[in-house]
Amino acid sequence: MTGRGTDDTALRLQHATIGYGDVAIVRDTDLTVRRGEAVAVLGANGSGKTTLSRGLLGLATVLDGTVEVLGAPVGRLRERGRVGYVPQRHTISGAMPATVREVVGVGRLARLGLFRRLGARDRAAVADAAAAVGLADRLEDPVASLSGGQQRRVLVARALAAEPELLVMDEPTAGVDAASQEALATVLAGVSAAGTTLVVVTHETGPLAGVLPRAVVVDSGRLAYDGPLAGAEALAGTGGHHHPGEDEGPAVPGYRLDQPRPAPDAVRVRDGSR
Numbered sequence: 543m544t545g546r547g548t549d550d551t552a553l554r555l556q557h558a559t560i561g562y563g564d565v566a567i568v569r570d571t572d573l574t575v576r577r578g579e580a581v582a583v584l585g586a587n588g589s590g591k592t593t594l595s596r597g598l599l600g601l602a603t604v605l606d607g608t609v610e611v612l613g614a615p616v617g618r619l620r621e622r623g624r625v626g627y628v629p630q631r632h633t634i635s636g637a638m639p640a641t642v643r644e645v646v647g648v649g650r651l652a653r654l655g656l657f658r659r660l661g662a663r664d665r666a667a668v669a670d671a672a673a674a675v676g677l678a679d680r681l682e683d684p685v686a687s688l689s690g691g692q693q694r695r696v697l698v699a700r701a702l703a704a705e706p707e708l709l710v711m712d713e714p715t716a717g718v719d720a721a722s723q724e725a726l727a728t729v730l731a732g733v734s735a736a737g738t739t740l741v742v743v744t745h746e747t748g749p750l751a752g753v754l755p756r757a758v759v760v761d762s763g764r765l766a767y768d769g770p771l772a773g774a775e776a777l778a779g780t781g782g783h784h785h786p787g788e789d790e791g792p793a794v795p796g797y798r799l800d801q802p803r804p805a806p807d808a809v810r811v812r813d814g815s816r
């Protein structure tokens with residue numbers, strides 16, 4: 543975090559329109575996130591949360607306006623590994639013979655550059671990242687032998703291992719049991735306290751609420767709210783984000799703004815295209 547300029551802005555979107563091909567999904571968005579902030583991205587299914595987060599990684603196209611990440615136009619960061627990413631609904635292929643240690647190590651390689659060997663400091667970072675997600679005792683196990691929730695935790699560890707300055711996570715708690723969600727919240731609190739900027743897409747603010755004081759709500763491709771997380775919850779409570787056909791079930795503790803739903807396969811494949 544040192545020696546990389548005095549700008550304390552982690553993210554700056556100005557009139558940013560982000561999409562795929564020439565199709566605009568997230569439109570005319572202004573958003574500034576300072577270094578060290580921790581921001582929840584909330585919103586109904588299909589509102590554009592994943593597109594927004596992928597736009598921060600250079601995985602979706604900036605069609606208009608500007609997106610600056612850590613002081614540089616998105617996609618032009620000289621050093622990889624400064625931005626960590628946990629994609630949505632991405633688990634590791636069952637055919638992949640790699641161990642947990644190897645997959646988490648890939649995150650560390652992103653920081654070093656490919657074809658450089660992990661040193662002692664890197665190996666320690668890999669072990670620490672695995673421990674942080676509760677998988678210290680599974681380092682030598684094939685990832686294919688882990689449950690879906692555990693595989694998601696491997697991907698979180700892979701992102702943590704790079705010790706990124708900005709960590710973007712797309713529904714990191716989806717499909718993860720309650721105890722693991724609490725554990726992840728503790729990990730993110732530590733990472734945040736150490737100065738890492740967090741942008742976390744989530745539909746379930748219960749365990750993460752204490753870690754993410756600020757929230758933005760995406761509604762039909764536009765930012766409908768930017769402020770304290772509690773205010774976003776109140777906004778959701780008014781029914782301001784009702785969409786026709788949405789489930790009208792009773793409010794549940796740790797309410798959900800965004801019910802999980804199966805995504806088209808093509809979208810899922812592209813989600814994992816990093």
Ligand SMILES: Nc1ncnc2c1ncn2[C@@H]1O[C@H](COP(=O)(O)OP(=O)(O)O)[C@@H](O)[C@H]1O
Binds near residue numbers: 586593
């Ligand atoms: N790769 C893609 N190509 C074209 N359209 C896409 C792609 N991915 C998502 N979309 C569309 O963008 C819109 C927003 O999707 P998404 O960003 O995944 O929303 P959310 O994460 O909030 O559920 C949806 O209408 C979806 O169909």
Ligand SMILES: [Mg+2]
Binds near residue numbers: 591592593
């Ligand atoms: Mg999504």
